Amino acid sequence: MGKIIIFLGPPGAGKGTQSERLIKDYGFIQLSTGDILREAVKNGTELGKKAKQYMDAGQLVPDDIIIGIIKDKLDELKDENIIFDGFPRTIPQAEAFDEMLAKEGKEVDKVILFDVDDEEVVNRLSGRRIDPKTGKTYHIIYNPPPPEIEVIQRDDDKEDVIRKRLEVYHTQTKPLVDYYKKRGKLVVVNANNPPDDVYNQIKEVL
């Protein structure tokens, strides 16, 4: 493994959007636990069947399942620079991750916290649409899809589920801010700003 970067932040903060740019411009690899789980749900695998009920309710999938996924993925990776998008999301996940990396003589390089207001999150996610063919993300107002593309909405982007996901973020994921601050890894970007500005802030950090 090369550099290990974590994208930490609430749903809708723009983690996926900024990952797309780093992949395209700098050849980063993105490892999104959300994408892995959605793929499993789509394919109807055992993992997908277990995960779906949690995801649709805006709850986190249990730690042991997530940690198992990451362990398998780490075995496959070589010398790439990797963005972990949406992992870790709880203190037990972060501790397990540190242990896995330590075994390889590695550690997390930087944790980028996407700082964004809750109401902005609700606006972004209720307007988010996805091209099911390419996985590319759009927003009906800020970044509308070309008319020839038939986009879809994620099941968990309904307003009541968005609000539940935000609540889960504040109670279960936010403690990671202190966890990584204490370890000297945390960098904060203002993610309320437009995508180009957020990207410039990230490039300065990396």
Ligand code: AP5
């Ligand atoms: P996951 O897929 O990880 O979702 P999330 O963290 O809730 O993040 P999102 O993908 O919703 O948001 P994003 O920050 O990537 O925003 P985006 O760039 O798309 O997780 C889904 C579920 O899986 C979880 O609820 C849980 O059940 C489960 N799960 C996943 N990982 C787990 C784990 N580790 N442990 C346990 N459970 C786990 O942007 C959003 C919208 O805003 C887009 O429309 C975009 O175009 C627009 N936008 C982006 N940036 C800007 C900007 N700067 N200005 C204006 N608009 C913008």
